[in-house]
Amino acid sequence: MxxxxxxxxxxxxxxxxxxxxxxxxxxxxxxxxxxxxxxxxxxxxxxxxxxxxxxxxxxxxxxxxxxxxxxxxxxxxxxxxxxxxxxxxxxxxxxxxxxxxxxxxxxxxxxxxxxxxxxxxxxxxxxxxxxxxxxxxxxxxxxxxxxxxxxxxxxxxxxxxxxxxxxxxxxxxxxxxxxxxxxxxxxxxxxxxxxxxxxxxxxxxxxxxxxxxxxxxxxxxxxxxxxxxxxxxxxxxxxxxxxxxxxxxxxxxxxxxxxxxxxxxxxxxxxxxxxxxxxxxxxxxxxxxxxxxxxxxxxxxxxxxxxxxxxxxxxxxxxxxxxxxxxxxxxxxLHGAVRSLREVTGQPAAPGGTGLLMAPDTPWWNPAADAAVDPDTDRVLVGGRSVGAGSRVALRPGLRRTDAQDLFLHGRSALVEAVLHDVDGGVHLAVTVEGDPGADIRREQGRFLYFQPDEVTVLEDA
Structure with missing residues (x-):
């Protein structure tokens, strides 16, 4: 030894x-x-x-x-x-x-x-x-x-x-x-x-x-x-x-x-x-x-x-x-373990809880973090038309990034929830599919589907 x-x-x-x-x-x-x-x-x-x-x-x-x-x-x-x-x-x-x-x-x-x-x-x-x-x-x-x-x-x-x-x-x-x-x-x-x-x-x-x-x-x-x-x-x-x-x-x-x-x-x-x-x-x-x-x-x-x-x-x-x-x-x-809990303003974590709790009034986007952009008000041109939160679009997934889930959504109408900019200068549209029964939950949690502007077309009644 x-x-x-x-x-x-x-x-x-x-x-x-x-x-x-x-x-x-x-x-x-x-x-x-x-x-x-x-x-x-x-x-x-x-x-x-x-x-x-x-x-x-x-x-x-x-x-x-x-x-x-x-x-x-x-x-x-x-x-x-x-x-x-x-x-x-x-x-x-x-x-x-x-x-x-x-x-x-x-x-x-x-x-x-x-x-x-x-x-x-x-x-x-x-x-x-x-x-x-x-x-x-x-x-x-x-x-x-x-x-x-x-x-x-x-x-x-x-x-x-x-x-x-x-x-x-x-x-x-x-x-x-x-x-x-x-x-x-x-x-x-x-x-x-x-x-x-x-x-x-x-x-x-x-x-x-x-x-x-x-x-x-x-x-x-x-x-x-x-x-x-x-x-x-x-x-x-x-x-x-x-x-x-x-x-x-x-x-x-x-x-x-x-x-x-x-x-x-x-x-x-x-x-x-x-x-x-x-x-x-x-x-x-x-x-x-x-x-x-x-x-x-x-x-x-x-x-x-x-x-x-x-x-x-x-x-x-x-x-x-x-x-x-x-x-x-x-x-x-083995199914899962909680390593730590913390309180979130507006809703304390309950004793014996199984994860972090998010207050219902906590916004998914914090505008104070970056005043240069605002997903709720930013807009982008698609086919010469201005698109932003509230616009209706048809989904046309592109071949360069299409996966199986994208193909299932091809041709579906969707509502633009936000316009997002990534660190490389790319623009992404956060959308919810019209008729999706879980759309309200997606909005509450900020969990959207994402498409680039060339993967959508603006609907005539937008």
């Missing part, structure tokens, strides 16, 4: 969602088409293969830190090491044969690339990083594992799991920036240094993945001092933060309780201090999709589909079990 203690606990919870994002997608079966092209984020491949593949062999993190005297920097690299699984059936006369699937009573075992979590931990005094780069090489050896599978006390088959050697290194350095503030620019580079070369005939991604650092991400921590937000630094540090070069990764603050002593550098874009929703019952791995939808869909799988999912992976099996055993009150919490 590096002595980081629980410093990374909060970041690690979010990192798990990043680490396993896309690991196994709904419907959680190895046979599903979308589970045959996995691990899209943070994949660092061997350099000799990555050069012509469009994949990357390194990621570079740069951020600003204000270490105090005697501070130590902790770094923890996490990644998945692909473990390729082959399924074999036990023969009556002894021995085994490789099969595409092994049918068991509770699951169906199929070939699959599992992911074994790996960690590389470093602790180094910040003072040691000022003079030169600090390089920390690491490797994970190749290995083969065998797991026998029994059913009803009888040997039914076995799983052969192989891992290829993975090699890499972490390079750390810190440069003190000029100026009155004791700020240093920390640089952390993670590299795949495997010397594996694809065969003369080339190799596809499936051959490179067992030698790759999959879903690689880095956590950085200080035991004395703090980091500056890479995305929202103080004004005095904005220029230095903008000069930081981050390649194939995105660093954000991720300390406990909003602290700035930890940075999570992830392969996907996050905001500062990301957190897992407290209502989430467990990891569902499907690219951070809505838990409620995934839980409902998973519980609706057929028994045969669930058997195959359980045989795909231990994590997939856990998802099936989670969906099957989720209490109604837990599922109900």
């Amino acid at each position: 590096t002595g980081a203690g629980g410093r990374f606990d909060a970041a690690r919870a979010v990192a798990d969602a990043v680490l396993f994002e896309g690991y196994v997608l709904y419907p959680y079966r190895a046979s599903a088409a979308k589970n045959r092209m996995r691990w899209q984020f943070g994949v660092l491949v061997p350099p000799q293969w990555g050069a012509g593949s469009g994949e990357h062999s390194f990621q570079r993190t740069e951020c600003l830190m204000e270490p105090r005297g005697g501070a130590r920097l902790f770094a923890e690299l996490r990644f998945l090491h692909a473990r390729r699984r082959t399924v074999q059936r036990a023969l009556d006369g002894g021995g085994f044969e490789t099969v595409a699937a092994l049918e068991l009573a509770d699951r169906v075992l199929t070939p699959w690339d599992e992911g074994v979590e790996e960690r590389v931990e470093i602790a180094v005094p910040v003072a040691d990083l000022g003079g030169a780069e600090y390089a920390f090489p690491f490797d994970r050896p190749a290995c083969e594992e065998t797991e026998e599978v029994y059913e009803g006390g009888r040997l039914a088959g076995r799983l052969l799991c192989t891992r290829e050697e993975v090699r890499g290194r972490i390079v750390l350095s810190a440069a003190e920036l000029p100026g009155p503030y004791a700020v240093r620019r920390l640089t952390a580079v993670v590299e795949n240094t495997a010397d594996w070369r694809p065969p003369d005939g080339g190799a596809d991604r499936a051959a490179a993945l067992p030698r790759a650092l999959v879903s690689a991400h880095l956590m950085l921590g200080l035991d004395a001092g703090s980091f500056l937000s890479p995305t929202d630094p103080p004004q005095w540090a904005a220029g230095a933060a903008a000069a930081c070069e981050n390649v194939h990764t995105w660093p954000v603050l991720a300390g406990r309780d909003g602290r700035a002593d930890v940075v999570l550098s992830s392969p996907i874009i996050l905001e500062d201090h990301p957190a897992i929703a407290p209502e989430s019952p467990g990891a569902l791995y499907d690219s951070l999709e809505i838990d409620e939808i995934l839980a409902l869909r998973t519980s609706a799988l057929t028994d045969q589909e669930k058997r195959e999912a359980r045989g795909t992976d231990a994590r997939a099996a856990a998802v099936i079990d989670l969906a099957d055993t989720m209490p109604p009150e837990v599922l109900e919490r």
Whole structure:
């Protein structure tokens, strides 16, 4: 251990969602088409293969830190090491044969690339990083594992799991920036240094993945001092933060309780201090999709589909079990949550309410915000005729932006409610369709349909 203690606990919870994002997608079966092209984020491949593949062999993190005297920097690299699984059936006369699937009573075992979590931990005094780069090489050896599978006390088959050697290194350095503030620019580079070369005939991604650092991400921590937000630094540090070069990764603050002593550098874009929703019952791995939808869909799988999912992976099996055993009150919490309530002038929020309340006399447009325009009185020429609030028009959606809903409204008459100007100088007509029973609600809420002037014609009786 590096002595980081629980410093990374909060970041690690979010990192798990990043680490396993896309690991196994709904419907959680190895046979599903979308589970045959996995691990899209943070994949660092061997350099000799990555050069012509469009994949990357390194990621570079740069951020600003204000270490105090005697501070130590902790770094923890996490990644998945692909473990390729082959399924074999036990023969009556002894021995085994490789099969595409092994049918068991509770699951169906199929070939699959599992992911074994790996960690590389470093602790180094910040003072040691000022003079030169600090390089920390690491490797994970190749290995083969065998797991026998029994059913009803009888040997039914076995799983052969192989891992290829993975090699890499972490390079750390810190440069003190000029100026009155004791700020240093920390640089952390993670590299795949495997010397594996694809065969003369080339190799596809499936051959490179067992030698790759999959879903690689880095956590950085200080035991004395703090980091500056890479995305929202103080004004005095904005220029230095903008000069930081981050390649194939995105660093954000991720300390406990909003602290700035930890940075999570992830392969996907996050905001500062990301957190897992407290209502989430467990990891569902499907690219951070809505838990409620995934839980409902998973519980609706057929028994045969669930058997195959359980045989795909231990994590997939856990998802099936989670969906099957989720209490109604837990599922109900996934439907939505109120994070905060506030009072709105004219109508206070009722205790126990489920959202923000808007006073009925609150206008949807505030003229005081911009006196240069007024949607209620502005007008625009359409076919040489002045059109504004109260004008009647026929809707003629244009081909350049027509969608299915526009087509349904083609030829319908509508009432112009407002003339709006966007920041690019474009003009839009807010309309309600005549005969729409919800028109009054749209007016009250300011939720209109929008068309540009060349998508309407003025009706003769306008």
